[in-house]
Amino acid sequence: MLEKFQELNISEEIIRALNDMGFEEPTPIQAESIPVALAGKDMIGQAQTGTGKTAAYGIPVLEKIMAAPATKDIQTVILSPTRELAVQVAEEINHLAQHTSIQALPIYGGQDMERQLRRLRKCPQIIVATPGRLIDHMKRGTIQLSHISTIVLDEADEMLNMGFIDDIKLIMGATPETRQTLLFSATMPKPIQELAENFLHDPQIIRMKAKEVTMELIEQSYIEVPDRQKFDILCRLLDLQEPDLAIIFVRTKRRVDEVSEALKKRGYSAEGIHGDLTQAKRDTVIRQFRERTIDILVATDVAARGLDISGVTHVFNYDLPQDPESYVHRVGRTGRAGQTGEATTFVIPREMEHLRTIERLIKRSIKRRKAPTLSEALEGAQQAAIRNLIVTTEEADFAMYKSNAEELLSNFDSVSLVAAAIKLLTKEPDTTPVKITEEAPLRVSRSRRREGGRKDHRSGDRREGGRREFRPRRKDHEGDSRRSQRNEGSRDRRHENGDKNRKKVHKEPNRSVFKPYFKD
DNA sequence: AAAAAAT
Structure with a gap:
């Protein structure tokens, strides 16, 4: 069943692990990435999660470490945007590595430093890190990246959205020029392309078509x-x-x-x-x-x-x-x-x-x-009760109730009895009062606003007919129109002598670079 | 305007 993995020249230890994990054949991203990464090339993989991405880079990373002479240095760094993802990726790699002596260690903030240091002393070959804590270790001198052979940037676009661009550059700068770089990103906005141009050597680009992902x-x-x-x-x-x-x-x-x-x-x-x-x-x-x-x-x-x-x-x-x-x-x-x-x-x-x-x-x-609707909910609850009743009936584990049941049936008709049983089993929707604070509604998205031209979008919003009622309701409804007239006036005044304020507004960082783009 | 990540 695993021939297709075997055809990719994966070692027997990892094939066995894949078998244990229940993988049968490579996903599209794996089939394309593994040969490229195994050949030692830099690579950009455009793929969403859930496509088998971790194994797509995890397998070549493991192969490379197995082929290299044993050292005590960290061989591979995998960068992850969130702590949970770092833990998950480290686990998956450890599964893949279960028949080898290779260890992956998650390194992330909020975890006890002593414990992390103890585990680092065991010389894991792979660390899966969030950027902040990794830099912390680099500054303390408890992790050196000067000998790594591979770096993986996982969910690169998300790390970028979270403002890690400088951290990533710092980390990349601490790694040797000779390293292999594998970059994975669901989308390819400008800054990711630039990052790739600066840090990847002649990368092979692998894109999964949207419908496959x-x-x-x-x-x-x-x-x-x-x-x-x-x-x-x-x-x-x-x-x-x-x-x-x-x-x-x-x-x-x-x-x-x-x-x-x-x-x-x-x-x-x-x-x-x-x-x-x-x-x-x-x-x-x-x-x-x-x-x-x-x-x-x-x-x-x-x-x-x-x-x-x-x-x-x-x-x-x-x-x-x-x-x-x-x-x-x-x-x-x-x-x-x-x-x-x-x-x-x-x-x-x-x-x-x-x-x-x-x-x-x-x-x-x-x-x-x-x-x-409420009545649909009630009907649903009744159906659930009925399913319950049927399951219990099929299990036929109620011998001790049977004599009572027979006696009941001699006094009542069976339909009434079953109806009563359903009624008793039906869980009425719970209406325990709860308090959930209301959120302000989302405004129309950035990309949408930009279409209307950037300079005027503030005043444009105010002029729009429906916009006013989007504001939070005040107690005195009648005052509303008069107040907005007054606002018009004060806005004009601000325009005359409040140039500073206006400038500030326009100086907001242009986030258009983060605009996600989806290609077919 | 919110969330994530280093303490």
């Missing part, structure tokens, strides 16, 4: 719903769809806390994860979710990328994501490894335009769906 097996829909109703609708959907594992993405850390608390209050097995939690807590939550101790994960975009958790059947965008890119990554947490998945996005009415922007950029329309 994404989301054919994911049923995508959206529901237009006011913010206040989101939570109840979410609970109804959870009850109706009964996900095995679900991830709920929200826009802020605060909402992670509130939504996960609220879910727990209503009896769901949920935990939240975001960047302000201690690293120990983050690690625990991810582990619980992987082990299915909890079945709902409420997360910010910290969990949007790269995390590969098998069996996620449902993704909910409780809040619309800011970037179309983020939408793709969030939704891609389900439908992995050939499984089907369902992705439901909540859109508040005034964010509909934002949704259209996302649809345009992902070149795909998202199906509109109605929120389940």
